[in-house]
Amino acid sequence: MAAYVLRRSFSAIAVMAMVGIFVFLLLRLAPGDPAAIIAGDTATPAMVAGIREKLGLNEPLPIQFFQWALSVLSGDFGTSIFTQRPVLELIVQRLEPTLSLSILTMMLSVSVGVSFGIFAAWRTGGIVDRLLAVFSALGYSVPAFVVGYFLIYFFAIRTDWLPVQGYEQIDRGLEPWFVHLILPTIALSLAYGAFIARITRASMLEVLSEDYVRTAAAKGASSSAMLFHHALKNAGVPILTVIGISFAYMIGGVVITETVFNIPGVGRLVVNAISNRDYPIIQGVLILTSGLYVVINLMVDLAYTLVDPRIRY
């Protein structure tokens, strides 16, 4: 197991290095000039040229790359071209809102999706199963921003129960933190919950048709023992995979929900950085999120051994 973790850690470093090289080159080859954006629309070409020079953007590409790579290796992800703040500090600031939203969304999606999926598989064709079909269709087909606007209209404008937008840091109180995240969590959970529910239902249906489940039923095992002890444990691997992938995706992919609810998370940080061609931020976020992806996948792989003792590393 330790050797496996070590191997995967090395692969994480390799992935991050490749992402770094790829992103660096992609950004430099893509059209756009941070100096022109900083200087503003009315600035003269001479002013733009002065800023380019100061930012080191006129240096040859290999020199720019090695300067950046050396500072990353020493743990310095550079400074934002626009705000002049350290990239790592900016990412850490934005990580809390994104992680808060992602964790709450996963908690809601998993609890609702897995329960719904198990119940639907247990009573195939029943009312819950049909409801799940409707819920899944809605979850897949209605974009999160549309759900977001509906939620804002009914729960913030019409009833004034919840805030429209914004984020409160958790250290300023659990209640304001939670209250600001209720609507975005619901908006985001609809799609993820539907996805997890569908996967759970399909996995459970497959397992419930296995001989050993029928044997357990014939031996008089209770419904709960049959579902949770025998079936769910065996159906757990694909469900865990989906949960892991969804969580990893959410870290960098909730930008639309963050925008609709005005949550200053990592997604918005990177989107703004792309508009501004703030290279150090884009590079920093992508390297760190790629590392996070690998770590989450590793955790999911390790979790397999808990639900399925046959899996060994």
Next chain:
Amino acid sequence: MAMAGALGSFDPIFTTATITTSHGLAIYDTLFSLDSKFMPQPQMVGKWGLSDDKRTYTFELRDGLRWHDSSVVTAADCVASIHRWGQVDAGGMMLLERAKHISKKDEKSFTIELKEPLGVLPDVLASISGSTLFVMREKDANRPATEQVTANIGSGPFRFNEDLAKPGASFTYDRNEQYVPRKESADGLAGGKVVNIDRVVWDQIADQQTALAALQAGEIDFFEQPPADLLPLLKNDPNIELELLDKTGSAMCLRMNCLQKPFDNVKARQAILHLIDQEAFLRVVTPDPNYAHAVTSIFGNDTPYSNGENTGWYKKGGDPEKAKQLLKEAGYAGEKVVILQPTDIALTSNAMQLLANMLRKIGINAELAPSDWGALTARRRNKGPVEEGGWSMFMSSWSDYYLGEPIGTSLHVMNGEKGWYGWPKNDDYEALRKQWPDVSTVEDRKALARKMQKIYWEVVPTVLLGEYTAPIARRKTLTGLIGFPNLQPMWKMKKA
């Protein structure tokens, strides 16, 4: 307050971004400020005088000016700030070029000694057309203008609250209790900057629908740029008021590449001038005709220098036949015309689609080049032909104030490849433009403006597509807002 634009850079000399200039207005102060008629009025300056030979200006700072770190504002701070600003601003560069000495006289006074008289010196010091001359601490102002100032310490009416700064989300400004406003009442950016609100928070709400919902729910009091399609919704809300703060408006300016075919030929540029149907563009920009106006003066619709010289080309609905004839005279042979279309700016993107359609109707081989604004700003630097990644046309919006200020406004310059994108060149025009700083009366400047405009519409480096105004939306409990082109001062306003 939901402000338009994202505050990324905090140094208003380093960047000319509007949002950063508004940030500058809050925390810094200026030697002179423009009033609502765009006339310069002393702000930090208490007394000032001009020597008999009109070559030496002496400025004395008014009493009570202090930095947010409580130290006293000195003449040395002002001198250093002028030098830093003069590195990047066109008016500032001209001032440094013409100045023999800019030096501190004593702790409160400094002088600007000129090689020759400069009638517009106060106008230049008050100008906001390029970089605004915000006075910074000497140690900050000693940095090169291409290097950002890292401290947000000014002497203005608001203090920047670093502890509550949430980049990407919100920035907080607290009332500067030490600030001593002028006695005169507020007028434009000039007069007494009396702050009636303890704290102002700028929320950076990227989604306009969300900003609207936040305004309706009372979470914010001010929405700087509500989109035109949401205005009817806001009009019907009993708690919200739409207010046209900046009555002067912004002109949509179509810039053409004068170095490359087909617009290296003046006849081809004149063809576009005659072709444009401004009303059609204005309908695209705003459905409400109250916020849309045709514009024919390169000095804008509502500045002291707006005039009707050489505007016979204007025809309601445009003149496609005349355009076709001019295009023929230009020898247009189907060369590709590339229109830069920033898809992340809806107003410009839509206008460029309409433009492409208009051009195709008269036989121009027009092609849209969609990209985001970031890519557009890089591409427009390319002076080469379209086959080598160059461009033919792009649109940029300029407020009336900028159009009325030909020294610092890049759009007014025709000095060829050293100038702004499009690189038009006309020596006669430039000779006239260079006279501007030496003309001391408004009447004489008006006469000069007419002469400049006559040439401008012969050379046609730019075509005007119309001028629009845009109301702000505010909760009715927020009153006393000051209207000024592009910028949003935060003093004077009150919240019930």
